[in-house]
Amino acid sequence: MRDYYEILGVNKNADEASLKRAYRDLAMKYHPDRNPDNKEASEKFKEASQAYEVLKDSEKRAAYDNYGHAAFEGGGPGEGGFSGFQAGGFSDIFEDLFSEFTGGSRRSNTSSNRGADLRYNMNVSLSDAYSGIKKTIKIRALAKCDSCNGTGSSGGEANITTCPTCQGAGKVRSSQGFFTIERTCNACSGTGRIISNPCKKCSGTGVVNKEKSLSVKIPAGVDEGTRIRISGEGEAGKNAGSSGDLYIYVNMTSSNIFNREGEHLFLNVPIDIYTAANGGSIEVPSPDGKKIRISISSGTQNGKKFRLKGKGMPILQTRSYGDLYVEAEIETPVNLSTKQKKLISEFSDSLTENNNPKVKRYKNFLKEF
Numbered sequence: 001m002r003d004y005y006e007i008l009g010v011n012k013n014a015d016e017a018s019l020k021r022a023y024r025d026l027a028m029k030y031h032p033d034r035n036p037d038n039k040e041a042s043e044k045f046k047e048a049s050q051a052y053e054v055l056k057d058s059e060k061r062a063a064y065d066n067y068g069h070a071a072f073e074g075g076g077p078g079e080g081g082f083s084g085f086q087a088g089g090f091s092d093i094f095e096d097l098f099s100e101f102t103g104g105s106r107r108s109n110t111s112s113n114r115g116a117d118l119r120y121n122m123n124v125s126l127s128d129a130y131s132g133i134k135k136t137i138k139i140r141a142l143a144k145c146d147s148c149n150g151t152g153s154s155g156g157e158a159n160i161t162t163c164p165t166c167q168g169a170g171k172v173r174s175s176q177g178f179f180t181i182e183r184t185c186n187a188c189s190g191t192g193r194i195i196s197n198p199c200k201k202c203s204g205t206g207v208v209n210k211e212k213s214l215s216v217k218i219p220a221g222v223d224e225g226t227r228i229r230i231s232g233e234g235e236a237g238k239n240a241g242s243s244g245d246l247y248i249y250v251n252m253t254s255s256n257i258f259n260r261e262g263e264h265l266f267l268n269v270p271i272d273i274y275t276a277a278n279g280g281s282i283e284v285p286s287p288d289g290k291k292i293r294i295s296i297s298s299g300t301q302n303g304k305k306f307r308l309k310g311k312g313m314p315i316l317q318t319r320s321y322g323d324l325y326v327e328a329e330i331e332t333p334v335n336l337s338t339k340q341k342k343l344i345s346e347f348s349d350s351l352t353e354n355n356n357p358k359v360k361r362y363k364n365f366l367k368e369f
Contacts, residue, residue, distance in 0.1 A: 001069050004051035012065070016056065023052040063227060070317075071227070113191070113241025115142060115207075118234045120248050124218060126255040130287040130313060132220035139214065139246070142207040142235040148199035152206035152239055159196045163188035191239040207236045216248055221316035223262065226250040257285055263322025265312045268329050276300045276330045284326050286311050294326065302330040 005012055008022040026048040028034070035041035054060045054072070063071040118141055124133075144150035153159040162168040166185035170192040173182045184190040198204030214233060222228075227247055234244025252260070259266040269284055279298035283291045286308075294306055305327050312322030336344070353360040 002047070004055055004064060007047055007051040008055070014055075019052060019055050023048055023056075063225070066225065113237045113239050115235035115237040115241060115244035117244040118246045120246060121251055122216070122218070122248050123251050123253050124222060125253050126258060126260065126287065126313075127289070128218060129222050129250075129252065130220060132314075133218050135216050135218060137214055137216055137248075138211055140209065140211045142238075143210050143212060144236045145199060145202035145206055145208045147201040148206065150206040150236065150240060152193075152199055152202060152204040153195045154197045154199045161194045161196070163192050163194050166192060168192040193239060205238045206240055207238050214246070218248075218250070219316065221263070221314035221318075222250045222252075223260075223313075223316070224250065224252040226316070258287065260313065263313045263315045263320075265322065265324045266327065267324065268327050270329045270331045271296060271300065272331055273333060276302075276328065284308075284324075286324060287313065292324075296328070300328055300330070302328060304328045 005014070008014075008019060008026065010018055010022050014022070027045060030041040030045035030048065032038075032042050032045060035045075054064050060071075118139060120137060120139060122135065122137065145152070148154060148156070151157055151160060163170075163185060165187035166172050170185055170188065170190040171182050172185050173180050175181075185192070188194055195204050199206070202208050214230070216228065216230065218228070227249055230246040230248065232243045233246035236243050257267065265287060267284060269282065271282060275282065275296055277298065277300075279296055279300075281293050281295050283293050286292050292308060292311065294308070305325050308324040308326065310321045311324035314321055333340070333344075
């Protein structure tokens with residue numbers, strides 16, 4: 001898939017006005033109304049519209065800048081399906097810019113009554129991000145009225161008629177010279193419907209404010225800023241409009257064991273000077289809650305890294321894993337007794353320059369210096 005900035009012909013630092021100007025030029029050139037039966041033009045128009053839909057929104061643009069097209073890929077609607085943001089209808093974007101060119105908005109009344117999208121910030125621990133987990137969350141938002149089943153009418157659909165003024169469109173048009181002006185229908189207040197007996201509980205809107213619980217699936221491998229889209233779980237739309245979506249934003253809580261960089265984990269482990277000098281083995285924790293035994297070669301120096309391939313974090317939407325890097329911290333003995341100090345002194349006397357090559361090189365450097 002082509003880069004969105006490349007599609008619009010702008011650089012990554014382009015401001016909102018530049019994005020809008022670039023998209024307008026492409027939309028005017030490739031819009032299907034101007035290129036009937038031209039499949040190539042239609043595809044280019046859709047491509048430009050998708051790019052503009054993402055880049056015009058600051059949050060979507062930030063997600064794209066950080067993760068590229070992967071920010072919007074993944075599972076479809078349903079519980080916890082990871083799919084980032086979903087690009088809106090191409091016609092909706094075009095009409096935002098060119099309502100006068102198209103003769104006024106062509107959006108349906110149902111889409112204009114669509115419920116708002118919701119955002120929920122969720123704290124996720126590293127262990128939960130490693131294995132994936134289901135969490136139950138509670139949100140308070142507009143939901144379908146139980147009393148009227150979202151119709152807004154106490155008598156159901158039987159008491160709802162199509163507005164005769166706008167023919168259900170929710171908007172009326174009037175021509176003034178070469179221009180067509182569109183405004184909200186006063187007869188139905190833009191709903192496109194006339195309700196003879198409005199529901200008392202929701203005042204005819206079809207929605208009420210209430211709290212609901214949702215089970216959310218957090219997939220293995222999520223990281224800071226991961227977005228999880230749950231289709232249709234946003235606010236309910238008024239006047240029988242469709243529901244918005246719920247976006248879960250992942251906030252990773254810090255781990256007191258591992259440092260994380262993407263799919264890789266880093267761990268500092270203290271090693272006693274005897275094991276470092278003579279060799280041996282140590283146990284280290286892994287993110288799955290188990291222990292891993294690794295071999296320490298004789299003469300291991302402070303800062304040496306041991307790479308444990310495939311023992312890091314799961315890579316989102318794949319079956320692959322990152323690596324675990326263990327860094328040795330050689331600990332010098334402290335709180336020595338007089339006897340211990342004497343033994344170390346005797347041991348030191350037995351060492352030659354070949355036992356401490358770095359010290360030897362440094363002494364030679366000082367002589368030359």
